[in-house]
Amino acid sequence: MAGARVLVEHVSRAYGRALVLDDVSFVVAAGELVALTGPSGSGKTTLLQLIGSLDRPSQGRLLVDDVSVGELSHPARFRRGTVGFVFQLHHLLPALSAQQNVELPMLAARIARRERAARAIELLEEVGLADRASDLPSDLSGGERQRVAIARALAGRPRLILADEPTGSLDTVASRRVWELLASVRERRGTTIIVASHDATLAEHADRALRLLDGRMMPPAEEQFATEGVA
Amino acid sequence: MSGLGQTLTSLRRRPGRTFLTALGTALGIATIVALLAVAGGAQHSAGELVQLGASDLGLFQKDAADPTTSILSTDLIPELRRTPGIADATPLVLLVNDLPKSPAAIVFGANRNGFLTQRLVFSTGRMYRSGHEIVVGDELARQLHTRPGDSLTVAHRTFNVVGIYHIGVAYQDSGAFIPLATAQTISGRQGEATTIPIKLDPGTRPAAAEKTIAARFPGILIIADAEEATRAGANGQLISQAALVIAVLALAIGGIGVMNTMLMAVIERRSEFALLSAVGWSGPQVAGRVLFESLLTTIIGAALGLIIGILGAQLLVNALGAQTFISPHVTAWDLGRALLVGVLIGILGGLYPAWRAAHVSPAHVLAQH
Numbered sequence: 393m394a395g396a397r398v399l400v401e402h403v404s405r406a407y408g409r410a411l412v413l414d415d416v417s418f419v420v421a422a423g424e425l426v427a428l429t430g431p432s433g434s435g436k437t438t439l440l441q442l443i444g445s446l447d448r449p450s451q452g453r454l455l456v457d458d459v460s461v462g463e464l465s466h467p468a469r470f471r472r473g474t475v476g477f478v479f480q481l482h483h484l485l486p487a488l489s490a491q492q493n494v495e496l497p498m499l500a501a502r503i504a505r506r507e508r509a510a511r512a513i514e515l516l517e518e519v520g521l522a523d524r525a526s527d528l529p530s531d532l533s534g535g536e537r538q539r540v541a542i543a544r545a546l547a548g549r550p551r552l553i554l555a556d557e558p559t560g561s562l563d564t565v566a567s568r569r570v571w572e573l574l575a576s577v578r579e580r581r582g583t584t585i586i587v588a589s590h591d592a593t594l595a596e597h598a599d600r601a602l603r604l605l606d607g608r609m610m611p612p613a614e615e616q617f618a619t620e621g622v623a
Numbered sequence: 624m625s626g627l628g629q630t631l632t633s634l635r636r637r638p639g640r641t642f643l644t645a646l647g648t649a650l651g652i653a654t655i656v657a658l659l660a661v662a663g664g665a666q667h668s669a670g671e672l673v674q675l676g677a678s679d680l681g682l683f684q685k686d687a688a689d690p691t692t693s694i695l696s697t698d699l700i701p702e703l704r705r706t707p708g709i710a711d712a713t714p715l716v717l718l719v720n721d722l723p724k725s726p727a728a729i730v731f732g733a734n735r736n737g738f739l740t741q742r743l744v745f746s747t748g749r750m751y752r753s754g755h756e757i758v759v760g761d762e763l764a765r766q767l768h769t770r771p772g773d774s775l776t777v778a779h780r781t782f783n784v785v786g787i788y789h790i791g792v793a794y795q796d797s798g799a800f801i802p803l804a805t806a807q808t809i810s811g812r813q814g815e816a817t818t819i820p821i822k823l824d825p826g827t828r829p830a831a832a833e834k835t836i837a838a839r840f841p842g843i844l845i846i847a848d849a850e851e852a853t854r855a856g857a858n859g860q861l862i863s864q865a866a867l868v869i870a871v872l873a874l875a876i877g878g879i880g881v882m883n884t885m886l887m888a889v890i891e892r893r894s895e896f897a898l899l900s901a902v903g904w905s906g907p908q909v910a911g912r913v914l915f916e917s918l919l920t921t922i923i924g925a926a927l928g929l930i931i932g933i934l935g936a937q938l939l940v941n942a943l944g945a946q947t948f949i950s951p952h953v954t955a956w957d958l959g960r961a962l963l964v965g966v967l968i969g970i971l972g973g974l975y976p977a978w979r980a981a982h983v984s985p986a987h988v989l990a991q992h
Contacts, residue, residue: 446901447986472903479989483898487636492629497902499629528636548903 395584396551403452427595430604436588476545480557515543535566647884648924651877656932680821708827713737714816716806732806748786757782760796881972897988906981913977921969
């Protein structure tokens with residue numbers, strides 16, 4: 393299944409008087425792996441939440457393929473069929489096994505039990521954790537939990553994966569593994585992936601990087617250089 | 624694994640939280656069961672007092688403020704005995720607050736040959752023969768540590784205890800019997816009785832006899848069953864009303880308890896519901912999961928609550944020192960009803976928390992975490 397095209401057009405988001413995103417615009421092509429960088433508080437998480445329909449923009453237009461995300465009447469249905477989330481703190485349910493956690497999006501989609509189990513095992517195999525299917529999150533390392541979270545994000549066969557600081561709480565080795573995993577998902581499935589990270593050095597794993605600062609989109613480094621050169 | 628299986632697994636893998644949630648529910652259900660049992664017991668006991676356990680009908684003065692203040696002439700007895708369908712009638716005087724060692728005990732003045740006293744089964748001693756003798760119910764004898772040969776003071780008169788009986792009616796086993804004439808002298812009611820218990824001919828329907836007596840003896844209140852008995856007199860009505868108020872209060876307290884418990888559980892698990900929403904669960908799906916969990920924990924809690932409630936009712940009665948007169952009255956129907964009410968409360972009490980869970984904002988909650 394091909395990845396989704398994402399269009400962000402003059403998007404702003406304010407909470408009361410605080411303007412968290414200010415007139416942000418960019419396009420992500422289908423199947424692209426984009427790094428969204430910027431320091432903490434720059435608006436990366438808010439932007440991912442808007443694209444993923446967890447929140448609505450105050451202004452502007454957000455399209456995922458042809459769907460206007462800010463105007464959805466059933467955003468959960470959209471998320472179930474289109475988006476997979478990976479969070480910094482994995483957010484696995486502690487009482488459920490790795491396999492059961494991976495099955496959660498499929499439960500919402502009312503996929504038959506056998507198919508759910510088969511698909512969950514297949515996804516855990518893909519992230520290298522098939523032998524840990526029955527383990528609880530508390531029995532897994534930080535990197536393993538995040539890989540289970542990636543498997544869960546893939547469970548609904550999404551066309552877009554939004555990963556918010558997926559390596560933020562991992563060591564270097566585990567971080568590299570998560571990036572490799574995301575890259576291989578994009579490679580094999582053609583899924584569009586947007587990864588938010590405050591660590592700009594990780595952007596080298598992506599096709600390109602977008603940089604946010606104080607809620608505004610910064611021009612790409614070469615453009616910035618050119619502008620400064622002219623000045 | 625199905626959604627049901629996941630919910631069960633989730634409950635099983637967090638036994639502490641499941642137990643505490645169920646316990647919160649259990650306390651609500653236990654409150655309902657205990658209060659209803661005590662109210663039912665009080666009603667039942669009140670019924671026994673007025674119906675006097677062993678008779679088919681009880682006659683009282685109409686419009687008496689309280690059955691114990693009823694006054695009937697003993698001249699009615701021969702007339703009643705001649706009434707078709709009535710096998711026997713016997714006068715009874717009730718003395719209240721006249722036994723200093725046990726003020727709540729009732730002393731009954733009755734003819735030794737009346738059908739009521741004939742039903743006393745003596746475990747020790749015999750029936751009274753003179754005006755200075757008294758027979759004591761086994762429950763009262765146990766409380767006062769008295770036995771035949773001892774003396775007992777009733778209304779400043781000393782009586783010789785000559786027998787200990789059991790009849791199976793709480794009020795009578797917790798009281799004592801003395802000769803009718805002596806009781807009439809003590810109460811200053813010569814030729815009068817508080818009540819006249821009636822024994823019907825075999826095959827006579829109480830309703831038919833009630834009709835006949837009402838027609839022949841206007842001004843008399845006829846009590847045929849325990850439920851009717853609780854409506855006799857102002858106090859009976861008060862007990863009946865109190866039972867209803869207690870039941871409604873119990874339902875409200877229990878319902879609020881369940882809702883509060885489930886709401887706490889939802890608040891504690893906001894990030895879990897936010898995550899479910901983020902991975903595509905719709906509001907109704909999240910709410911359904913909360914309601915289902917609420918139902919399961921309520922069933923566990925209700926089962927636990929029934930046990931705690933029954934034990935708690937007995938403890939409550941004992942703590943209040945009312946065990947002599949109130950025996951918590953719980954039937955299988957009461958338990959089934961409490962369970963049903965508990966489950967309904969679980970659903971109703973889970974509705975608001977489910978609504979809250981369905982409206983958790985994943986953007987805010989996940990960002991906070």
